[in-house]
Amino acid sequence: MIIVYTPDGGEREEYDARTLKVSEASIAQRTIDQKWEEIKSGLLRDDIDAMRVIVWLLKKRTQPALRFSEVDPGVEEMRALFDRQETDNYITNAVASVMGMPDVTPEDIAHALRELPDVCADREYAEQLIAEKTTAPKAPDPGPVQATESETAGGNPTPTSSTPEPSTSDSSPTS
Structure with missing residues (x-):
């Protein structure tokens, strides 16, 4: 899940919950008193605590002193989206x-x-x-029609028959 955080008057920020490490997930569990599976399913429901803790932990990577209480977005400023x-x-x-x-x-x-x-x-x-x-699959092009063995064996060659027709050329050896 991608948590999109757009602070009032600020630029859109995206946080990928899949990038959390196990140690960070453990911190998330203790911080909001939920199991990791509950946090993940909470993201599907736009649970504000689940989104907030993910944003906080991922921001903490670049701001190690950041406290959870310092990440307090408006309830309409965060949204979870499918990656x-x-x-x-x-x-x-x-x-x-x-x-x-x-x-x-x-x-x-x-x-x-x-x-x-x-x-x-x-x-x-x-x-x-x-x-x-x-998109509905297109029917494959059947290509040229080939005469069946029974058609050519019966002496009825078709335009696509593989049997040669007698030549009518003057230079033909059979002329």
Whole structure:
């Protein structure tokens, strides 16, 4: 998950929760009194404590003296978004779960996923991936029609037959 923190009047900052080390995750657990799995699932629900502790720990890497109490964003200043891997996993799993259902078209799947890019850190990537995964495959070009053995064996050569036709050229050895 990517935590997007946009302080009032400030520039957008992004923090990748996947980059936390185990020691940092342990500190996060003790700081907000939640297990790591609860923190991760809290990110999916935009839990403000989960987002805040991630932002604090990742900021602490460059500001070691930063205290948790000093990271106090407004409740609307943080948002958790899917990173590229999570976006890919979500779309791939969604498409795979309904592919092959006779009453579900690729257009239906694209329609169902239409709001997903709103919760992805890389919106364009999500839109592109949805388009790729929900485009109906084109039927392969069958190529030139070949005569079957039974057609050519019966003495009925077709235009695509592999048997030679008698030459009508004056320079032909059979003329």
